[in-house]
Amino acid sequence: MxxxxxxxxxxxxxxxxxxxxxxxxxxxxxxxxxxxxxxxxxxxxxxxxxxxxxxxxxxxxxxxxxxxxxxxxxxxxxxYPDKPLLGDGAAEARARFFKFYAERSLAPGMMRSIIMDLHNAIHPRDRDYFRETREKRFGRSLEEFHAPNKGLSMLDQALEPLRGRLDEADFIDGDTPAGADYLLFGNFMWARCVSCADLVSNADPVYSWIERMLDLYGGLGRNALRIVDIEGAYE
Amino acid sequence: MxxxxxxxxxxxxxxxxxxxxxxxxxxxxxxxxxxxxxxxxxxxxxxxxxxxxxxxxxxxxxxxxxxxxxxxxxxxxxxYPDKPLLGDGAAEARARFFKFYAERSLAPGMMRSIIMDLHNAIHPRDRDYFRETREKRFGRSLEEFHAPNKGLSMLDQALEPLRGRLDEADFIDGDTPAGADYLLFGNFMWARCVSCADLVSNADPVYSWIERMLDLYGGLGRNALRIVDIEGAYE
The missing domain is CATH 3.40.30.10 (Glutaredoxin)
Known part of the structure; x- marks a missing residue:
């Protein structure tokens, strides 16, 4: 199929x-x-x-x-009911929270840190669209929104509950990853592909989780092309 | 028994x-x-x-x-396996995150808003113990830690994913409350009992959830004694 x-x-x-x-x-x-x-x-x-x-x-x-x-x-x-991503009942209800945690807690700090890298990674013919829609959403220019120090501080705060969980378990969903891990990890792949900013220190339990996630499925994340791999593209 | x-x-x-x-x-x-x-x-x-x-x-x-x-x-x-609080598998793994979200995302902003109210609510013979342990934990005096505006701003940020979830469901765990709801609601009862600070605006979906939680089980939370109910105790 x-x-x-x-x-x-x-x-x-x-x-x-x-x-x-x-x-x-x-x-x-x-x-x-x-x-x-x-x-x-x-x-x-x-x-x-x-x-x-x-x-x-x-x-x-x-x-x-x-x-x-x-x-x-x-x-x-x-x-494909085998190996549930979200699960049923309380598992599914709780998975839903991770969607919002990724989008509303993690993304804003990351966005303020990498917005200009992101802009730079976007195809030239998409840049006007990107600038227009994002400036409308943020209520200011991309350049004004760009605030890496503030962004890192926001992200540091937002990561606190994740640190607690990943201090005690290899994955959010337990011994093996599932839906909650993927809902959050998308944000880290986003930042990784467009930027070389160090968003998480290597002493952080979140860092070790990122490393484990990168290695899954034959290095699905680790092998993905990054802007830094493209000659001359990373300004 | x-x-x-x-x-x-x-x-x-x-x-x-x-x-x-x-x-x-x-x-x-x-x-x-x-x-x-x-x-x-x-x-x-x-x-x-x-x-x-x-x-x-x-x-x-x-x-x-x-x-x-x-x-x-x-x-x-x-x-008592009937009516699971945490559940099994992914449900339990995800419930664990709510513990950390309550303690590490919600509590800090609340604490900075209500710390002096909390101190005032504590039994006189416990106050030295409270001050000593908390000042050690915070690395500063209670009075220096007290920063309601900063606390409310921290809490406002921390509530974002909860707002997303409670915009679409009556309870975090779905149509009826369970473990994740109780893990978080403890913090709101804590603030409610010792303070009359308005931590959440009444237009917030979190506010409506608090109201629903207060009414559960014959008004378990709503009927609890608050410091404001004790004549002369709320300074």
Whole structure:
């Protein structure tokens, strides 16, 4: 069965940095499912219009099309019940919190640290779109929003509960990773692909978890192209 | 079977404000279990020495003694499997994160907002102990640590993922409350019992959740004595 994931790309077609697409790539690997990933640019709205909305990830799984990373997790658990990502009942209810923790606690500090690196990683033809939508969201220019020291301090604070958990367990979800790990790790892949900023010190339990996550599934994360691997691209 | 909970009290024996003891009182109510609560002061170390440590909550459940609120949740799930608090597998792994989120994300901002109210609520004979242990922990005097505006701003930031979840569900754990709700709600009972500070605006989805939590189990939280109910005690 053909399986196709539309995956945001940047200045190079192989530079894939969307945190939401990374969630899905880890979720597919968790289930042992192959998928072709198709590079997509922010402004390629036509290419995914068939999904009824205009953002990636979009997964086409046989005759089913699903967008939104969390909805894709739900779809994968329904269609391939083995090795649950989210689980049922309280497990699923609690998984939902990690989505918000990633997007509302972790992302803001990271964003303030790497926004100019992110801008630099984006394909030139997408940069006007990126600047316009983000400046509207932040209520200020990218340059004004850029505040790495403040961002790192926000992130440091936001990581506190994660440190507590990862001090006692290899993965958020226990001895082996599952949905909660992937929901959060997407953000770390996002930062890693576009920036060489050290967001987490190597003495931090979160750092060791990142290393473990990078190694999963044959080095899925570790082998991903980074902006620093592209000659002349990292300013 | 006799069931006894040692429960921290303050300036009045009926003023019970420990966030960890509140977790357990909600957990017992969730399971439909009765327990006598015995007022305990910070300095009554002798009274709970039989538990092998010196902090409350301590639950004596028949011939089993358990301390630490999370361990008590585990004990209750083992001994009374109906209506799980934590659950198994991924549900339990994820519940653990809420413990750290309560203690490391929510508590610090609350603490900076209510520390002097808390000091005022503590039994006079416990105040030296409280001041000494907390000043050591904070690395400064209570008066220097007291910073309500900073505390409210920290709390506002920390509540973001909780807002996301409570915008879409009545309880963190879904349509009905369970372990994750109680792990967090202990902190809100703590602040409510010792202070009249408005920590959460009434337009916030977290506020509506607090109201629902207060009403559970015949108003377990809503009917609890607050410092403002004690004539002359709230400075």
């Amino acid at each position: 053909a399986r196709l994931l539309y995956d945001l790309c940047g200045i190079d077609e192989d530079l894939r940095f969307s945190p939401y697409c990374w969630r899905v790539k880890y979720a597919l690997a968790h289930k042992g499912l192959e998928a072709e990933t198709r590079p997509w640019h922010f402004t390629d709205k036509e290419a995914i219009a068939f999904s009824g909305q205009d953002k990636v990830p979009v997964l086409v799984d046989g005759d089913v099309t699903v967008s939104d990373s969390y909805e894709i997790f739900r779809h994968l658990d329904r269609a | 006799a069931r006894l909970l040692y429960d921290l009290c303050g300036i009045d024996e009926d003023l019970r404000f420990s966030p960890y003891c509140w977790r357990v009182k909600y957990a017992l109510a969730h399971k439909g279990l009765e327990a006598e609560t015995r007022p305990w002061h910070f300095t009554d170390k002798e009274a709970i020495a039989f538990s092998g440590q010196d902090k409350v909550p301590v639950l004596v459940d028949g011939d089993v003694t358990v301390s630490d609120s999370y361990e008590i949740f585990r004990h209750l799930d083992r001994a």
